[in-house]
């Protein structure tokens with residue numbers, strides 16, 4: 001079983017509209033391939049005749065131990081792939097000993113995720129037009145026990161997912177024969193997720209919107225005050241830095257000068273990311289963007305990376321290029337769509353085993369032995 005098998009199972013299990021929402025990119029979906037191509041273009045130069053009978057991939061991030069250098073990425077509506085999907089994924093992360101980052105657009109409130117899953121919970125923030133409402137959410141996340149604030153800065157306007165308009169998963173969701181057929185022909189999702197949700201609370205809603213603006217996930221928000229802020233700027237980030245008592249991370253950095261600015265502002269980390277190829281289709285692969293950024297700011301803040309990480313060898317490459325950890329998005333959701341926490345855990349187990357194996361095959365026994373000279377590129 002590997003990440004591709006999990007994807008194939010998830011594709012069968014989920015209605016097409018939902019599967020494509022998770023799986024696909026934006027516009028011509030060039031960035032999806034570019035991300036993968038960039039990781040694949042990197043080769044490892046293994047050292048041989050090294051004793052690799054014991055290898056360790058344990059690490060530490062912002063003062064906490066991690067069983068492997070990975071974080072489960074924030075993903076909107078993870079709660080739709082499985083009943084209480086966000087709790088399931090958070091449980092898998094906690095069992096594995098790695099952090100789970102709750103999305104602003106989660107359908108399960110962070111308080112419930114903390115209470116039911118435990119573990120190292122981070123919170124991802126989309127700053128809203130109405131800053132006062134956003135600060136209210138930040139305070140709420142802090143009070144819930146979230147440890148790290150991850151501010152996503154790469155999508156000031158919504159992205160162009162034409163396939164979601166075609167497959168009926170666009171917002172607001174328009175009832176159509178096609179969408180109805182799609183759901184009816186996926187009975188396990190219909191009975192295991194949708195009907196149970198409907199019987200319990202009705203259609204799920206975005207759990208972090210203020211109650212007066214909370215709408216079901218099938219509808220657009222009740223007010224533009226909770227639209228993602230198109231005018232988000234560095235002053236906002238400075239204000240969030242002042243407010244959050246704990247590490248603050250910017251997610252979605254692709255340019256060196258933005259990384260420099262984050263470091264100058266005293267932030268604790270950045271995620272080099274193009275949002276898994278879901279936002280700006282003309283993006284560079286993150287494996288290409290990472291090295292210069294890590295070289296410049298890696299000594300001042302914690303550099304992480306995501307977008308297209310699938311195998312343990314990708315993790316080893318990312319760390320050799322200067323990242324301290326990776327974020328993984330889609331493959332965890334594929335696992336969760338098949339078997340909830342156990343399925344998500346299955347992918348994380350695979351990733352751990354592959355990372356250990358790749359490290360050993362590279363002739364290294366721990367993550368601190370990873371450096372640039374291990375990586376070769378034509």
Ligand SMILES: Cc1cc2nc3c(=O)[nH]c(=O)nc-3n(C[C@H](O)[C@H](O)[C@H](O)COP(=O)(O)O)c2cc1C
Nearest residue numbers: 022073074075076103152275276307308328329330
């Ligand atoms: C279904 C889905 C929903 C996502 N929702 C969010 C989100 O709410 N906030 C955010 O910062 N990133 C979001 N992302 C991006 C992920 O956090 C992450 O950057 C990306 O998935 C990494 O690429 P990968 O899926 O190839 O691992 C989402 C990704 C997916 C697949």
